[in-house]
Amino acid sequence: MTGAPLRTHAPEPPARYDVVIAGGAIMGSSTAYFLAVREPSLRVAVIEPDPTYEWCSTLRASGGVRVLFSCPENIEMSKFGRAFIQAFPETMAVDGRPAPVDWVQGGYLFIVPPHGLALLESNYRTQRAHGCDVELLSPAELHARFPSMHVDDLGAGVHSPGDGWCDPNGLLQGLRRKAAALGVHYVADRVVGFDCAGSVVRSATLASGRVLHADAFVDAAGPWAAQVAALAGVTLPIAPLRRFEHYFTAGNPVERLPYVKDLDRLAFRSEGVGFSGGLVNGDEPRGFNFEVDHDWFENVVWPAVAHRFPPFEAARCHRTWSGLYEQCELDGNPVIGNCAGTRDNFYVVAGFSGHGMMHAPAAGRAIAELIVDRRFDALDLSRLGYARVAHHDPYPEAGIV
Numbered sequence: 001m002t003g004a005p006l007r008t009h010a011p012e013p014p015a016r017y018d019v020v021i022a023g024g025a026i027m028g029s030s031t032a033y034f035l036a037v038r039e040p041s042l043r044v045a046v047i048e049p050d051p052t053y054e055w056c057s058t059l060r061a062s063g064g065v066r067v068l069f070s071c072p073e074n075i076e077m078s079k080f081g082r083a084f085i086q087a088f089p090e091t092m093a094v095d096g097r098p099a100p101v102d103w104v105q106g107g108y109l110f111i112v113p114p115h116g117l118a119l120l121e122s123n124y125r126t127q128r129a130h131g132c133d134v135e136l137l138s139p140a141e142l143h144a145r146f147p148s149m150h151v152d153d154l155g156a157g158v159h160s161p162g163d164g165w166c167d168p169n170g171l172l173q174g175l176r177r178k179a180a181a182l183g184v185h186y187v188a189d190r191v192v193g194f195d196c197a198g199s200v201v202r203s204a205t206l207a208s209g210r211v212l213h214a215d216a217f218v219d220a221a222g223p224w225a226a227q228v229a230a231l232a233g234v235t236l237p238i239a240p241l242r243r244f245e246h247y248f249t250a251g252n253p254v255e256r257l258p259y260v261k262d263l264d265r266l267a268f269r270s271e272g273v274g275f276s277g278g279l280v281n282g283d284e285p286r287g288f289n290f291e292v293d294h295d296w297f298e299n300v301v302w303p304a305v306a307h308r309f310p311p312f313e314a315a316r317c318h319r320t321w322s323g324l325y326e327q328c329e330l331d332g333n334p335v336i337g338n339c340a341g342t343r344d345n346f347y348v349v350a351g352f353s354g355h356g357m358m359h360a361p362a363a364g365r366a367i368a369e370l371i372v373d374r375r376f377d378a379l380d381l382s383r384l385g386y387a388r389v390a391h392h393d394p395y396p397e398a399g400i401v
């Protein structure tokens with residue numbers, strides 16, 4: 001009788017790699033992809049304990065991509081990420097099968113009260129200097145563009161029509177599939193320790209007991225990044241910050257809206273026939289808490305949305321979920337680089353504080369450059385490196401976060 005061959009267990013991956021990456025969601029997969037492209041001979045392993053990605057931040061993200069930042073590094077990372085995502089279905093195709101990410105160029109709109117005007121204008125000038133397509137709109141211009149918006153208490157807004165949003169799951173799965181097709185090994189395991197000698201990490205120990213030796217180790221563990229770094233004797237100011245995301249409908253007709261954000265950290269965008277968004281509580285106690293407060297929408301989000309857009313007075317929340325920001329407590333900016341002086345071959349790509357999906361392509365590329373060429377190439381991100389953590393030298397993002 002003929003039939004399908006018996007399924008055999010995948011061969012054990014070798015115990016020696018060039019690069020071992022802890023965390024296989026968007027940051028780990030982007031880093032792995034860019035490593036494989038930059039130096040195809042590299043042996044790269046990505047260690048990911050949960051191939052379903054149930055709790056990872058990436059699958060809970062709202063998919064926003066925008067150039068509206070104050071730090072030039074963030075603006076440039078967004079510009080690269082946006083172009084990368086737009087070309088994603090074709091560039092990430094495997095065996096002719098495209099990689100859909102459902103890009104929607106819906107635009108972003110940051111709005112501020114009069115006391116936020118100077119900040120908005122200053123950021124606007126920086127964005128223009130970096131070649132961004134942004135327009136500064138007075139309250140009257142805002143109202144003309146978005147008639148349902150209440151503008152009496154606003155100072156101005158900045159609209160970036162080239163921005164938008166995409167499907168974070170599509171982005172992650174496409175990167176993972178492409179990285180694997182280029183020879184990256186995904187290992188379903190967890191990093192539980194590192195063996196270090198002086199300022200060098202020599203190997204990673206996995207929960208299964210396996211030991212993987214490598215020349216470079218990357219911490220791409222998102223909200224768990226500080227835990228992973230601690231295993232290597234590195235202290236990171238990165239903590240999990242719970243944030244709710246809601247799917248809601250307006251209850252009344254409302255014009256097509258961009259991704260709207262304000263200084264109180266209300267943020268929402270269109271999603272199908274409704275809207276997806278939330279309001280970040282920066283005072284949220286830090287920790288791995290995924291519990292959902294089902295009153296948060298009613299008590300906090302709804303009043304803010306209905307005030308800004310009166311048609312939302314009849315809004316209804318259909319679903320609420322929680323996710324974790326990997327919040328950098330030092331300054332709200334990521335740590336991208338190796339821990340020189342502490343663990344020279346230990347690289348961190350974490351702490352994106354709510355912006356990691358859009359910045360993953362540029363950050364992964366940057367880590368690949370550092371590992372392969374020992375320096376940044378396409379974009380100088382040294383200001384976001386580990387040195388500012390070691391010297392307690394904050395570099396804050398002054399855009400609306």
Ligand SMILES: Cc1cc2nc3c(=O)[nH]c(=O)nc-3n(C[C@H](O)[C@H](O)[C@H](O)COP(=O)(O)OP(=O)(O)OC[C@H]3O[C@@H](n4cnc5c(N)ncnc54)[C@H](O)[C@@H]3O)c2cc1C
Nearest residue numbers: 023025026027057058061062064191222323355356357358
């Ligand atoms: C509600 C919400 C909305 C958001 N909206 C946006 C947005 O609109 N735009 C945007 O750009 N960003 C957004 N973000 C932020 C974005 O989701 C994150 O910055 C980004 O997903 C971080 O990716 P990551 O791969 O570093 O972390 P994660 O996706 O959390 O992945 C970390 C991985 O590390 C693994 N891991 C943990 N411990 C270990 C270990 N010991 N060994 C090996 N692996 C380990 C985990 O299993 C996990 O898969 C949002 C986040 C949330 C929560």
